[in-house]
Amino acid sequence: MHSESIPKQIIQLKGKVIHGEGRGGKIGFPTANIDFTATWLETGVYGVRIRFNGQKYFGVMNIGVRPTFHKNSPKNIEVHILNFNEVIYGISIQVEVLFKIRNEQKFHSVDDLKTQIKKDIANAKSNFIL
Known part of the structure; x- marks a missing residue:
């Protein structure tokens, strides 16, 4: 599976890493939650490049409301940085x-979510120019 679309202009976000619920780390995919109001961004899972402290990393980002865990949640941004x-x-x-992988969706179980995250990471890796 390849990315759904590649934006003509790369969208750049800047924000401070804040504490989240810690759920990503508990299920094997720790995330950096970004303090950034994302109301205008389309929900979904994206392949991203992350820069800080003079270093460059690649990862997978979710923008959304985390429907598997919440009924009504404000939109947030969390990034799983690969090999970090x-x-x-x-x-x-x-x-x-860099590119969209898929739309955000609700999963029936945490195991289903973990399986999809593994697919999202594989998809992102296959699209990165490292």
Whole structure:
């Protein structure tokens, strides 16, 4: 499966990494929650490039309301940075949206969500120019 679309102009977001609910780490995919009001952004899962502290990383970002876990939640942004395992709370990062992988969706179980996240990561890796 390849990305749905590649934006003509790369969307860039900047924000500070804040504490979330910690659920991503508990299910094996830790995320950096970004303090950024995303009301104008389309919900979905995206392949992204992340920059901070002079370094460049790649990852998968979800913009949305986390419907598998919440009925009514404000839209948020969380990024799973590939091959990364550091604590970066309070650090400002830049996220560049490179391509959309899929729309956000509600899963019947956490295991179904984990399976899809693995597919999303594989999809993103196949589209990155490393």
